[in-house]
Amino acid sequence: MTITPTVSEAIEASVLFLETTTHFEPSHDEDSRHKWNGAWWHMAALHELGEVRRIPASAIAQAKRLLGTRVWPTFVIADSDGPSRTQDLDKWDCCHCELAVFYGVLQAYGCDLDAEMPWIRDWLLNHQLPDGGLNCDPDAYVHSRKSSIVSTLPPLEAILRHTDRPFTEREKAFLDAGARYLIEHRLVCFRSSGEVINADWLKPCFPRFFEYDILRGLSFLTEWAEKRGKLLPAKFAEQALERVQPALAGDSVRIGRQVWDADGEWGGETFALLDALAGVGKVSEPLSRQLNAMR
Structure with a gap:
């Protein structure tokens, strides 16, 4: 993306933060997890901007140690x-x-977590529910057996985008069942009624961290169809894009929401890099590239 001087300065601030933070030390490890201004979130923001290689090697090493211990x-x-x-x-x-977001950041950097911490991939593959998705609420595995779209996307992305060899039969089944789940829900709808589950999911979000929006789901399905040699239902992508039409301007996507919005679902403190990025109503280059890759 085009890096403005303001964003460049904010990137440098995040790099310096990651080089010097004590968030990865055992006595402060909860701080690294703190939404939306902890160490992991600086790394995730850099990753989503396409700047994952700017993360200091020292921070990568500490993050791996934290995950492993x-x-x-x-x-x-x-x-x-x-x-x-x-x-x-x-x-x-x-x-x-x-866990899938953390895994994705480190894999994108060039780590081999499948060799160093194979339990992470096993964790993601082991917790698919019968409907094809996952749920971060443990109670779902005991009672409802129903998935959460928000919980489902990062694990699916992790397996689809960070497997540098042919998929195993288990991985194929995982990805195909997850894709079926998203298709049956039309990306944002209750399967039974067809009504939109959460209107906020129609508003493109950036950076996403582990939040969900319809473009994120459609991007996964488009990539899944290509890599797995599958076809999406007729007019599926077109109908999905119709739902997000208010945020589109030709080949560009305007940001509809951000996770740290004071009136949003999460809220919370920010840091310089988040504050420097395009705000709600502004065109997002990363989201626009994602849109055009699907067309």
């Missing part, structure tokens, strides 16, 4: 899934979308 490598559904040893009790209890 401070995360409980099991999704806790029942009490028996949690840690029992005293030295493990303060480990992070991650969710699917969070």
Whole structure:
């Protein structure tokens, strides 16, 4: 993307932050997780901007160490899934979308987490529900057995975009079932009624971190269809783009919302790089490139 002087200066500020932060140290590891101004979020923002290689090698090493030593490598559904040893009790209890975003950032940088921490890929593949998606709410695995679109996308993206070899049969089944889930929900709709689940999902979001919008879902399905040799239903992409038409201006996409909006679902503190990016109502180069890659 075109890097303005303001954005360039903010990128440098994030690089300096990541070089000097204590967020990755054991006594501060919850700070690295803090939305939306912790260490992981500086890295995720750089990644989404196409600047993942600007992340300092020291921060990558510390992030890998944290994932390898401070995360409980099991999704806790029942009490028996949690840690029992005293030295493990303060480990992070991650969710699917969070873990998949962290994985994606490090893989995009060039790490080989499949060799170093194979439990992450296994985690994502192991928690697909019968409907084809995933859910970060442990209760869904006990009672409703229904997925969350927000929880589903990052794991699907992680497997689709960070597999540099032919997919295994298990991975093919995972991706195909996830794609079927999104298609059945028309990306944003209740399967039963066809009504839109959340109107905010029609507003393109950038940076996304692990938030969802219809363009994110459509981008995944377009890439899935190409890599898996599949066809989307007739007029599926066209109908999806019709839903987001108010945000489109020719080949450009205007940002419809941002995760740190004061009136939004999350809210929260920001940092210089987020503040320097195009705001709501402005054209986003990364989102526009994503749109045009689907056409």
